[in-house]
Amino acid sequence: xxxxxxxxxxxxxxxxxxxxxxxxxxxxxxxxxxxxxxxxxxxxxxxxxxxxxxxxxxxxxxxxxxxxxxxxxxxxxxxxxxxxxxxxxxxxxxxxxxxxxxxxxxxxxxxxxxxxxxxxxxxxxxxxxxxxxxxxxxxxxxxxxxxxxxxxxxxxxxxxxxxxxxxxxxxxxxxxxxxxx
Numbered sequence: 001x002x003x004x005x006x007x008x009x010x011x012x013x014x015x016x017x018x019x020x021x022x023x024x025x026x027x028x029x030x031x032x033x034x035x036x037x038x039x040x041x042x043x044x045x046x047x048x049x050x051x052x053x054x055x056x057x058x059x060x061x062x063x064x065x066x067x068x069x070x071x072x073x074x075x076x077x078x079x080x081x082x083x084x085x086x087x088x089x090x091x092x093x094x095x096x097x098x099x100x101x102x103x104x105x106x107x108x109x110x111x112x113x114x115x116x117x118x119x120x121x122x123x124x125x126x127x128x129x130x131x132x133x134x135x136x137x138x139x140x141x142x143x144x145x146x147x148x149x150x151x152x153x154x155x156x157x158x159x160x161x162x163x164x165x166x167x168x169x170x171x172x173x174x175x176x177x178x179x180x181x
Contacts, residue, residue, distance in 0.1 A: 015062075018081075025049040027135060028081040030068030032056070040071070051134040052076060052083060067134065079111060082131035085140045086154070094128035097144065097154060101132065106140045108132050 010021045015031035025032045030048040038046040038058035046056035048068035055070040062068045067078045077084040085101075088094040091112050101108035111129040132140040146168075147154050157164050163174035171178055 025054075027051065028067065029062060030057075051078075051081075052137050076137070077129070078134070079129075079131060081134060082109065082111075083134045083137040084111075084129045085132050085137055086130040086144055087127045088130070089127065091128045093154075094130050097130050100147070101130070101140055101143065104139075104143050106132060106136050106143065108140065 010019055011033065012019050013026035013029060013031050016026060016029040018026055018028045020027055024034065024036070025048070028051070030051045032047055032049060035045040035047060036056050038044040039056045041058055044058040046058045048057050048061060049055065050057055050070035050073055051067040052073040053070060055072075057068055057070050060069070060071070060074060067081070069076065069078070085108075086094070086097055088097070091110065094110050094112070098108040098110050109131050111131050112127075130140075144154055158172040158175060158177055158179060163172055165172060165179060169179055
């Protein structure tokens with residue numbers, strides 16, 4: 001059997017049970033198929049890779065079905081193999097971001113825990129989360145940040161006429177209105 005055939009062979013992750021092919025680590029939890037040198041401490045062997053960046057990690061190992069994350073990415077909320085790339089107070093704002101990510105060929109989904117029958121804002125419990133597959137987190141974050149204004153608000157369309165604009169545009173090409181930057 002060649003190296004390429006072994007790499008493409010489907011295996012079941014011994015940590016989380018997900019079946020995957022290719023790569024040396026499970027894409028959902030980061031469990032390595034074979035130990036490698038830890039990138040944080042070369043004197044130790046790593047059992048996992050950060051599912052966001054692929055860094056071999058030997059500290060802060062995941063428990064249960066959680067994903068392995070390096071120190072840089074350990075604060076990113078994870079939900080069943082999906083990474084939260086953005087959160088919004090309104091479902092409409094989050095859905096707009098999901099649609100724009102999909103337009104850029106980045107898989108995205110909305111995860112909203114709001115209870116529509118309960119009229120009180122539950123804060124962190126009711127936020128609308130924009131989730132992307134862990135391997136698309138970097139591209140999704142970069143795309144969202146390219147549409148962020150100086151106050152940290154994300155905008156994809158002209159506030160005057162609603163025309164979609166590209167990152168870096170200072171003036172709306174449709175109506176001439178100044179765009180936040």
